[in-house]
Amino acid sequence: MAKYSANVPTYSSVGVADTSNFTDAQYIAIQGGAAAARTAISEVYVGGQATSSAPQYILVARDSTVGATGLTGVRTAALDASAAGNTTPTIAFSTTTTKPQRSATLSLLNLSFNAFGGIVRWVAAPGSELFLVGATASLGEISISAAAASTTGPVGTHAIYEQV
Amino acid sequence: MPSKRRQEGYLFVDHRESPGLPPDAALMTPGKPSPLIVGRSAMLESATITCSHCQVIVILNPLRDRPRGYCAKCDAYVCDNPLCLRECHPFAKLMDDICERAIRGQEPLVVQSLPVVPDSEPIVVPSIIVP
Numbered sequence: 001m002a003k004y005s006a007n008v009p010t011y012s013s014v015g016v017a018d019t020s021n022f023t024d025a026q027y028i029a030i031q032g033g034a035a036a037a038r039t040a041i042s043e044v045y046v047g048g049q050a051t052s053s054a055p056q057y058i059l060v061a062r063d064s065t066v067g068a069t070g071l072t073g074v075r076t077a078a079l080d081a082s083a084a085g086n087t088t089p090t091i092a093f094s095t096t097t098t099k100p101q102r103s104a105t106l107s108l109l110n111l112s113f114n115a116f117g118g119i120v121r122w123v124a125a126p127g128s129e130l131f132l133v134g135a136t137a138s139l140g141e142i143s144i145s146a147a148a149a150s151t152t153g154p155v156g157t158h159a160i161y162e163q164v
Numbered sequence: 165m166p167s168k169r170r171q172e173g174y175l176f177v178d179h180r181e182s183p184g185l186p187p188d189a190a191l192m193t194p195g196k197p198s199p200l201i202v203g204r205s206a207m208l209e210s211a212t213i214t215c216s217h218c219q220v221i222v223i224l225n226p227l228r229d230r231p232r233g234y235c236a237k238c239d240a241y242v243c244d245n246p247l248c249l250r251e252c253h254p255f256a257k258l259m260d261d262i263c264e265r266a267i268r269g270q271e272p273l274v275v276q277s278l279p280v281v282p283d284s285e286p287i288v289v290p291s292i293i294v295p
Binding site for chain 1: 258272
């Protein structure tokens with residue numbers, strides 16, 4: 001299937017504790033499609049846009065509570081313009097009615113950086129991507145969010161994923 | 165002949181125009197992957213590996229001299245979590261099982277637990293000053 005870029009040009013990245021509700025437009029989450037579908041996340045990029053020092057402890061983690069109802073807020077574009085649509089696509093979002101919560105134990109990657117002039121990018125090797133399966137907790141959703149110790153600051157983020 | 169390096173991902177942290185991160189142990193969160201402390205005016209490019217058993221991303225420390233975790237059954241790297249080192253429970257197999265049950269219309273597989281990242285010290289990267 002086609003690869004997609006999920007991106008938000010700018011948002012305020014505010015630290016949130018594990019197993020606490022995320023706040024709309026302060027994180028990005030990617031939720032799988034059908035129950036038997038898998039999604040591979042192959043790249044995560046966070047670019048700092050702060051005007052003063054703002055250490056950010058960005059966690060790429062599985063969510064113990066997944067978002068539900070009205071999943072919006074993230075621009076999603078196919079990298080191949082001729083990509084065919086999918087009836088139950090993987091969804092990237094940052095706004096939702098039922099708020100997702102980061103798992104207290106299933107953090108996969110710590111992308112610490114300073115949002116004042118810093119950038120951080122992780123790319124997976126082919127076959128070593130992060131996988132979602134289904135759309136339910138805890139393997140069906142991964143979020144990119146700031147850990148509680150972070151200093152609030154604006155960032156821009158994108159993630160590249162493929163439903164396989 | 166395939167190399168294990170084909171499994172390596174890539175991490176890039178650029179603080180060349182940034183105050184960077186303070187080497188502050190208070191930033192450590194128990195149970196979370198260690199933060200990588202890249203300081204002022206430093207830049208880091210590093211290989212990463214994805215644990216074949218729990219999918220944690222491991223940032224490879226070039227100064228490490230202990231052998232890395234490796235599962236001969238998966239033919240893949242694993243992280244330092246004792247559970248991942250001890251037994252072979254490939255994440256790919258878990259995904260296959262979940263998908264298979266979904267396709268057959270069976271009850272969803274209840275995942276009891278995945279290995280939890282052990283607490284560890286933060287990794288402080290020596291300043292790599294780029295002229």
